[in-house]
Amino acid sequence: MAATDFPTRPPLLNRLVFAIPLFGWMAKEMAEGGADIWFFAIAAVVCMWGCSTLLFGLPGFYLPAVLFVPVMFLILILISRGK
Template sequence: MSAIEMPQRLPLWQRLFFAIPVFGWLARDAANGSAEDWYYTAGAIFSMWGCSALLFGLPGLYLPALAMVPVMFLILILISRG
C-alpha cells in the first residue's frame, strides 16, 4: 500500500453522463455531495419542470411526466423482484 491512494477512475457511462451540462452537474452533486444536495437537486428538477410548463404550456407539463412512465415501470419491476 502506498502513502497516496489514487482516485478510482469513473466508468465511461458516468463520465459521459456527468459531462452533460445541466443534468450532469446536478447528478454529480447528488452523487458526490452532502445530504442537503438531494433537496437542491429535487428543487432544481421541479423548477425546470415548472419553467417548461410556463414556456410550452400543457405539453411542457405532460411530456416530462409521460417520459417518467418507463422509469416507474422499471422501478416497480425492480421492487417486485426483491
C-alpha cells in the same frame, strides 16, 4: 513522488456523465455532495418542470410525466420482485 503515486481518476462513465453541459454538474454534486443535496436536486427537477409548463403550456406539463412512465414501470417491477 514515487512512480506509483498517480492521482486517482473517476471511472470513464462518471467522467462522461459529468461532461454533459446542463446535467453534468448536478450529477457530480449528487455523486460527491452532502446528504442534503437530494432535496436540492428534487427542487431543481420540479422547477425545470414548472419552467417547461410556463414555456410550452400544457404539453410542457404532461410530456415529462409521460416520459417517466418507463421509470415507474421499472420501479414497480423491482418492487414486485422484492428488491
